[in-house]
Amino acid sequence: MALEMRLPVARKPLSESLGREAKKHLVVPGDTITTDTGFMRGHGTYMGEEKLIASVAGSVERVNKLICVKALKTRYNGEVGDIVVGRITERRRSAEDELAMRGFLQEGDLISAEVQAVFSDGAVSLHTRSLKYGKLGQGVLVQVSPSLVKRQKTHFHDLPCGASLILGNNGFIWIYPTSEHKDEDAGGFTANLEPVSLADREVISRLRNCIVSLVTQRIMLYDTSILYCYEASLPHQIKDILKPEIMEEIVIETRQRLLEQEG
Amino acid sequence: MAGLELLSDQGYRVDGRRAGELRKIQARMGVFAQADGSAYIEQGNTKALAVVYGPHEIRGSRARALPDRALVNCQYSSATFSTGERKRRPHGDRKSCEMGLQLRQTFEAAILTQLHPRSQIDIYVQVLQADGGTYAACVNAATLAVLDAGIPMRDFVCACSAGFVDGTALADLSHVEEAAGGPQLALALLPASGQIALLEMDARLHEDHLEHVLEAAAQAAQGVHTLLDRVVRQHVREASILLGD
Numbered sequence: 001m002a003l004e005m006r007l008p009v010a011r012k013p014l015s016e017s018l019g020r021e022a023k024k025h026l027v028v029p030g031d032t033i034t035t036d037t038g039f040m041r042g043h044g045t046y047m048g049e050e051k052l053i054a055s056v057a058g059s060v061e062r063v064n065k066l067i068c069v070k071a072l073k074t075r076y077n078g079e080v081g082d083i084v085v086g087r088i089t090e091r092r093r094s095a096e097d098e099l100a101m102r103g104f105l106q107e108g109d110l111i112s113a114e115v116q117a118v119f120s121d122g123a124v125s126l127h128t129r130s131l132k133y134g135k136l137g138q139g140v141l142v143q144v145s146p147s148l149v150k151r152q153k154t155h156f157h158d159l160p161c162g163a164s165l166i167l168g169n170n171g172f173i174w175i176y177p178t179s180e181h182k183d184e185d186a187g188g189f190t191a192n193l194e195p196v197s198l199a200d201r202e203v204i205s206r207l208r209n210c211i212v213s214l215v216t217q218r219i220m221l222y223d224t225s226i227l228y229c230y231e232a233s234l235p236h237q238i239k240d241i242l243k244p245e246i247m248e249e250i251v252i253e254t255r256q257r258l259l260e261q262e263g
Numbered sequence: 264m265a266g267l268e269l270l271s272d273q274g275y276r277v278d279g280r281r282a283g284e285l286r287k288i289q290a291r292m293g294v295f296a297q298a299d300g301s302a303y304i305e306q307g308n309t310k311a312l313a314v315v316y317g318p319h320e321i322r323g324s325r326a327r328a329l330p331d332r333a334l335v336n337c338q339y340s341s342a343t344f345s346t347g348e349r350k351r352r353p354h355g356d357r358k359s360c361e362m363g364l365q366l367r368q369t370f371e372a373a374i375l376t377q378l379h380p381r382s383q384i385d386i387y388v389q390v391l392q393a394d395g396g397t398y399a400a401c402v403n404a405a406t407l408a409v410l411d412a413g414i415p416m417r418d419f420v421c422a423c424s425a426g427f428v429d430g431t432a433l434a435d436l437s438h439v440e441e442a443a444g445g446p447q448l449a450l451a452l453l454p455a456s457g458q459i460a461l462l463e464m465d466a467r468l469h470e471d472h473l474e475h476v477l478e479a480a481a482q483a484a485q486g487v488h489t490l491l492d493r494v495v496r497q498h499v500r501e502a503s504i505l506l507g508d
Contacts, residue, residue: 015504024503028495029410030418030455044415046375053455055375055415057499071413072502073299075318121380216296218505 300412
C-alpha cells in the first residue's frame with residue numbers, strides 16, 4: 001500500500017503574496033468606532049457612555065447613517081427569501097401532522113426550503129414553496145461558514161460540467177448529479193435512487209474538493225467562482241486538490257480569472 | 264523549596280524577570296476548522312487551547328433555556344501530561360468544576376448574551392502544559408476563541424495572576440512561584456473600561472498590601488491586552504486581504 005507523508009513546513013500566509021493592503025477600517029471589541037451620536041447602530045456594535053463601541057472583530061461598514069461591523073465568521077441569521085438546506089431533526093407530534101406528512105418527509109431527511117418568516121428571537125419558519133424545494137436524494141453535502149456564500153438572485157445552479165449545486169444561505173451546499181429530464185429536479189417528495197454513473201461521481205467529488213479549497217482561502221462562493229476553480233483543477237487528480245501547494249496554486253488561478261472577469 | 268530565592272536583592276525573579284514583567288505570550292486564532300471559534304495561547308511555558316461552539320440551540324433539556332439571553336457553558340480540563348506528575352482525572356474533579364464555574368462567571372460578564380435568547384454558547388478549554396497562571400491562560404485563550412467565533416462581546420477579557428513576596432507584588436506567577444505558598448490573586452479585566460470581570464484569591468493577605476497586588480495584576484492584564492489586540496488585528500487584517508473586497 002502506498003503511503004504519503006509530509007513533514008511540517010513553514011509557509012508564508014497567502015495574504016503576503018497577494019501584495020495588497022487592507023483597505024477597510026478594522027476594529028476589535030472595545031474599540032470606539034465613533035463618538036458622533038448622529039449614527040444609528042447596527043449589528044456588531046453597542047452603545048456605551050455616549051460612544052459607539054464595536055462588539056465583534058471585523059470591518060466597519062457604513063451605509064448612510066447606519067454603522068455596523070461585519071465579523072469574519074457569524075452564525076447564520078435567517079432572512080425572508082433565503083434558501084436553506086438542512087436535515088430534519090424533530091417533527092411536531094400531532095395526529096393531523098402525522099397523517100399529512102407520513103410518507104413524505106421523515107426525520108433524518110435532507111431538504112431544501114425557503115425562509116418564510118423570521119421570529120423575534122431569531123427562529124425561522126421554512127416552507128417548500130414549489131416542487132423545486134423538498135427532499136434531496138443522492139449527492140454530497142458540504143458545510144461551510146454562512147458568511148462565505150454570496151447572495152445572488154438564484155441559488156440553484158446547473159453547472160456545464162454535469163453536476164448541479166444548491167448554495168444554501170446557511171452555509172450548507174448540496175452537490176448532486178444533473179437529472180436528464182428537466183421536470184425531475186432535486187426536490188419534490190420522492191428521492192431519485194437510480195445508480196449514479198462513475199463520471200458523474202467524479203465530477204461531484206472534484207466539485208466538493210474545489211469548494212473546500214476555496215473556503216480555506218476565503219473566497220466567496222458563487223457559481224462562477226466554483227466553476228473557475230473546477231476548471232483550474234482539471235489538470236490535477238481529484239485527491240491531490242486537497243494538498244496545500246496544489247490548493248494554493250488552483251486558488252491563485254481562480255482569483256486571477258475572477259479579477260479579470262470583473263475588471 | 265528551602266533556599267530558593269523568589270526575588271533576589273537586585274530585583275530578579277527565579278526565571279530572570281523583573282517583578283512586574285510578563286512572560287512571553289504567543290497566540291493563534293482559528294486553529295480548528297471544525298469548531299465555530301478556536302484559539303491557542305502560550306504564556307511562558309503554560310499552554311492552553313480553547314474551543315467555542317455556538318450560539319446554538321440548547322442541548323438536553325429545553326427547560327434550561329433562558330427566555331431573554333443565552334446560556335454560557337464552560338468546561339475546563341487539563342491534560343494528564345500537563346503537570347509534572349501525571350494527572351489521573353483530566354476533568355470532573357473539584358478543581359476543574361470550580362474553574363469551569365469561574366470561567367462561566369467571567370464570560371457571562373463579557374459576552375452580550377441578550378442578543379441570542381434561548382441559545383447556548385459552549386466554551387471548552389484545555390490546558391496542555393501547566394506552568395502557573397492556568398486560569399489566566401484559559402481566560403485569554405477563551406477570549407480569542409470567542410472573538411474567532413464572531414460572538415459579540417463587550418470588550419476583551421484579559422487575565423493575569425499576581426502574588427506578593429518580600430513586600431513586592433509579582434505579576435504573572437510561574438509554577439515555582441505558586442508552589443512556594445505565598446498569597447496569589449487571579450484577576451480578569453475588561454481593559455477598555457478597567458472593569459473587573461472576576462477577582463479571586465484564596466490565601467491570607469494583609470489589606471494594606473491588597474491595593475499593590477491588585478495594581479500589579481491590573482497593569483499586567485493591560486499588557487496582555489496589548490498583545491492579544493495585536494494578534495486579533497493581524498488575524499482580521501489577513502482575512503480582510505484574502506476576502507479582497
